[in-house]
Amino acid sequence: MKVPTKIRAWLAERYDVGCVEQFADDQAHKPLPPTVGFWHTFGSLSLYLFLNQVVTGILLMVYYRPTTNTAFESVRFIMTKAHFGWLIRGLHAWGATLMILCVLIHMIRTFFMGAYKKPRELTWVLGVFIFGCTVTFGFTGYLLPWNQLSYWATTVGTEITGAIPVAGQYLKVLLRGGEGVTGETLARFYVLHVVVLPWVLTMLIATHLFLMRVQGLATFERVGEEKPIDKSRGIPFFPHHVLKEGVVFCALIGILVTLIVLFPVELGEKADPFVTPEGIKPEWYFLPTYQLLKYFPKTLGLFVSLIPQLLLLLWAFLDRSPERHPRKRPIAVSIGIAALLLAIAFGLLGHFSERDVTFRGRPYHVDIYGVPHALPVKSPP
Amino acid sequence: MKDGQKISRRSFLDWLLGGGLILWGAGFLAPVLSYVWPAQSRGPSVQTVSAGKADEFAEWQTKIVAIGGHPVIVVRTPQGFRAFSAICTHLGCIVGWDASRHQIACPCHAGFFDINGRPVAGPPPQPLAEHGVAVVNGEVLVKSA
Numbered sequence: 108m109k110v111p112t113k114i115r116a117w118l119a120e121r122y123d124v125g126c127v128e129q130f131a132d133d134q135a136h137k138p139l140p141p142t143v144g145f146w147h148t149f150g151s152l153s154l155y156l157f158l159n160q161v162v163t164g165i166l167l168m169v170y171y172r173p174t175t176n177t178a179f180e181s182v183r184f185i186m187t188k189a190h191f192g193w194l195i196r197g198l199h200a201w202g203a204t205l206m207i208l209c210v211l212i213h214m215i216r217t218f219f220m221g222a223y224k225k226p227r228e229l230t231w232v233l234g235v236f237i238f239g240c241t242v243t244f245g246f247t248g249y250l251l252p253w254n255q256l257s258y259w260a261t262t263v264g265t266e267i268t269g270a271i272p273v274a275g276q277y278l279k280v281l282l283r284g285g286e287g288v289t290g291e292t293l294a295r296f297y298v299l300h301v302v303v304l305p306w307v308l309t310m311l312i313a314t315h316l317f318l319m320r321v322q323g324l325a326t327f328e329r330v331g332e333e334k335p336i337d338k339s340r341g342i343p344f345f346p347h348h349v350l351k352e353g354v355v356f357c358a359l360i361g362i363l364v365t366l367i368v369l370f371p372v373e374l375g376e377k378a379d380p381f382v383t384p385e386g387i388k389p390e391w392y393f394l395p396t397y398q399l400l401k402y403f404p405k406t407l408g409l410f411v412s413l414i415p416q417l418l419l420l421l422w423a424f425l426d427r428s429p430e431r432h433p434r435k436r437p438i439a440v441s442i443g444i445a446a447l448l449l450a451i452a453f454g455l456l457g458h459f460s461e462r463d464v465t466f467r468g469r470p471y472h473v474d475i476y477g478v479p480h481a482l483p484v485k486s487p488p
Numbered sequence: 489m490k491d492g493q494k495i496s497r498r499s500f501l502d503w504l505l506g507g508g509l510i511l512w513g514a515g516f517l518a519p520v521l522s523y524v525w526p527a528q529s530r531g532p533s534v535q536t537v538s539a540g541k542a543d544e545f546a547e548w549q550t551k552i553v554a555i556g557g558h559p560v561i562v563v564r565t566p567q568g569f570r571a572f573s574a575i576c577t578h579l580g581c582i583v584g585w586d587a588s589r590h591q592i593a594c595p596c597h598a599g600f601f602d603i604n605g606r607p608v609a610g611p612p613p614q615p616l617a618e619h620g621v622a623v624v625n626g627e628v629l630v631k632s633a
Contacts, residue, residue: 259581263596266580284526287557287580291526381552381559381574383581385595401597404613405578461598475598475610 138341139348140326142220147324147348148355149213153241154312155356156206159363160244163199164301171251173297175290178253179377186374197367203245205363207392210238218422218443221431222325228423230322233315235420240308245390247300250293258378259387261296262288270405287380330429386461395450398457401475415446535632542569542623550585555632560619561585561592562630565603569623571630572605572616583616592616 108116118124170189172181185192214234217223223231250261265288269279284291326333342348376384389397400408418425426439433440456477463472463482471479495503537560539553545564552559552574559574559582572592574582581596591608592601599610606615620631 259596263579263581280526281524285528295524381554381582383584383595387581387596401611404611 134320135345136338137320137323137344138336138338139344140324140336141340141342142326143324143342143348145351145355146212146216146220148352149209149216150319151352152355152359153206153209153213154316155359156202156209157308157312159198159202160206161305163195163202164305166195167199168301173251173293175253175293175378178251178293179374182252183374193371194367197372198363200372201363201366201370203248204391205359205366207241207245210241211392214238214419215443215447219433219440220325220327221433221436221439223423224325224426224429224431225330227318227322227325230315230318231423232420233311233318235416237308237311237315238419239416240304240311242392244300244304244308245392247296247304249390250288250296251300252374253293253378254375255378255382255384256375256387258288258380259383260389261292263387264389264393265292267400267405267409270409272406289380325431327432329431332429388457391454391458394457395453398453398460398477401460415450536629537632539569539571539621539628539630542626542628545569545628548585548587548590552582552584553630555619555630558632560630561616562621562628563592563603569621569628570603570605571619571621572601573619574616576612577607577614577616578610578612 115124167185170181170185170192172178182196185196187193189195217231217234223234246261246264250257265279265282268282269275271278280286282292282295283289284295323336326336328334388394396412399412402408403411426436428436428439430436459473460477461473461475463470464479465471466479470482470484472482473479535556537553537555539551539562542564545551545562547564547566550561550563552561554560560571561574561583562569562571563585572583576583576594576596576599578594578597578599581594583592583594583599583601585591586593586600589600590603592603592605593599594601594610594612597611599612600608601612601616602608604615605618607613622629622631
């Protein structure tokens with residue numbers, strides 16, 4: 108008898124192995140709707156990237172020291188002394204960016220394909236929480252290298268919390284561990300980043316996946332008219348869809364390594380609480396909110412920036428039309444496209460604001476609100 | 489409960505048990521919440537810090553000094569020394585001096601304050617808090633409040 112067979116026989120004498128095998132077989136050969144294509148792989152890509160974050164995060168923790176005197180130096184050590192430290196940090200930093208991108212694309216796909224509709228509203232809500240949790244991961248992890256950029260981005264980011272009426276100041280102090288961004292803040296963000304958020308996200312993802320598996324993937328059929336997918340018209344999860352995911356997984360690894368090599372993650376200067384550098388900008392996924400906050404007073408700006416997030420959370424309950432196909436949902440699709448265009452526009456304004464740019468050979472200064480002002484052209488000496 | 493008039497012994501015990509469980513949970517939660525609330529120590533309410541010798545400051549020259557861990561910007565104007573909290577009232581960045589405009593400027597969101605600490609441009613909602621300054625024996629002394 109071969110070793111695996113022996114192990115199976117040993118387990119079968121003690122546990123109901125057949126039941127587990129049947130479950131695994133059912134899951135592996137579950138037919139998926141014929142509409143499932145490459146766009147459906149972004150959910151799995153997000154999961155791969157989360158696993159990448161867990162593994163590289165554990166490796167970074169081996170050398171990282173979360174105090175104001177050692178955080179920056181320990182990251183520098185990882186980047187310059189530890190073998191392949193640059194690669195591990197690159198995988199973690201670029202992995203975070205790509206994870207947020209993949210979760211976003213996954214949400215956009217779900218929105219436009221109407222997959223959030225009954226009976227999958229809770230899966231959508233969990234997805235919104237997963238997105239929020241991923242962005243919070245980005246925000247807390249950003250401070251950990253304790254460089255100028257991360258210090259001031261955190262100062263501005265946590266200051267916004269203080270604008271919440273009544274509880275704002277308490278929340279700010281709780282988040283920072285005091286009045287200012289100090290070593291206490293670093294310790295709190297570290298605990299959130301490496302202990303609290305990973306467990307919260309793991310549980311959210313597990314429930315999200317469980318619901319997705321139990322209810323199956325959505326088709327373009329109207330709400331209440333979905334027919335069960337039988338094996339004759341469905342795509343088998345294994346090997347068809349798994350192979351498709353294998354292809355995108357390999358592409359993802361290629362993109363990740365290319366980004367790490369061509370655009371290495373910088374460390375910058377150590378945080379100085381007494382000097383704010385010029386033109387400090389948050390990460391790309393916060394740029395639309397950052398720009399939006401400039402047009403409104405602090406408290407009003409906070410509420411305005413909360414509206415899209417609330418809409419996102421409640422969208423599955425607000426959109427009551429039974430249609431799923433994008434061509435049959437012109438209003439929802441128009442709102443989605445408008446929201447996307449607005450986010451991109453605000454992001455671009457945020458990126459170019461407070462910078463000097465050259466457009467068609469003419470220099471311009473883009474002001475705080477994103478309005479370009481022509482600069483005098485310097486004549487050659 | 490029958491006809492909404494009487495509370496049965498069973499439902500009374502249910503309420504008691506439910507309330508007890510909530511209190512029991514709160515008993516666990518209270519120390520955790522008070523643990524994560526930062527333990528803040530308060531130092532002396534008024535501190536005086538030297539910003540250096542008065543003759544080291546040229547007219548309109550500025551310097552950032554730390555008072556009790558908080559940055560304060562000291563400016564020498566033609567009328568004398570002024571000192572303001574260097575934390576922008578908008579989103580907490582550290583302000584600096586804009587020599588061309590003769591104004592205090594925030595590098596984060598282009599907020600500007602005049603020489604009295606009042607916001608004159610950009611998003612800052614409130615003026616910068618002023619600190620008392622005295623020149624004693626040629627030394628610029630800045631008070632914490």
